[in-house]
Amino acid sequence: PxxxxxxxxxxxxxxxxxxxxxxxxxxxxxxxxxxxxxxxxxxxxxxxxxxxxxxxxxxxxxxxxxxxxxxxxxxxxNPRDVAHMITENIRKLRDLRIKKHAILKTTAALFAGITFGIAFSVYISLLISNHLNDLWLEAGDPFKNVSEERIDIGAIITTVPPETFTTIYFIVFIVLMIHSFILAFTIKALRGSHTLLTFLYFVPFVWTVAITAVGVKIALGGYLGM
Structure with a gap:
């Protein structure tokens, strides 16, 4: 102006x-x-x-x-009218950019919270299941001498080899990585930037999953004596 x-x-x-x-x-x-x-x-x-x-x-x-x-x-x-018109348009574009960045920050924080929540709940469930499976394997089948007229509890509760949980942990981590990549790509699409910018959000999401898994293992695993 x-x-x-x-x-x-x-x-x-x-x-x-x-x-x-x-x-x-x-x-x-x-x-x-x-x-x-x-x-x-x-x-x-x-x-x-x-x-x-x-x-x-x-x-x-x-x-x-x-x-x-x-x-x-x-x-x-008229230079004054032209400058005024250009200034108003730039001001509107700047306001739109500010709103866009605010939406992106909110979306990124929301996706990070969702990733943490899913990883936390899944790894707690897996750790508790692993602990119960170990207890059942150590106890054997305490209901094998129960009368057949009663409910066969031993048939309801199924155990798996301990090595199976290692595979399950790996599969869950891969699934959460795919989940993190999809969320990161969604943020990239909202931002409208280069495809490589996806990794700017993908890496923190993966770290969130990894830190959550280790934290649950240390905290709850220590409490359960695993």
């Missing part, structure tokens, strides 16, 4: 307006504005000067805004 207002007061002279702005302090943009004025002052290629200004700032919004402002003023539009 400052460039548009100054250019409007100076009769649409963009180069003089940029020179005026280059003498002010605009933070990290100050050096880029001064570089823009030096390029414009050479009068070699004004379009290239504005393009390089957008490239130097490293901001796609600034580059597009500069391009729109340049083309509109070259078409004899």
């Amino acid at each position: 400052a460039l548009g207002s100054i250019a409007s007061m100076r009769g649409g002279k963009i180069n003089e307006s940029v020179h005026y702005l280059s003498e002010k302090d605009y933070g990290i943009l100050t050096e880029h504005i001064r570089a823009l004025y030096r390029r414009l002052r050479t009068r070699i290629n004004d379009d290239a000067a504005w393009e390089w200004f957008g490239v130097d700032t490293g901001s796609n919004l600034i580059q597009r805004a500069s391009e729109m402002f340049r083309e509109a003023t070259y078409a004899a539009a």
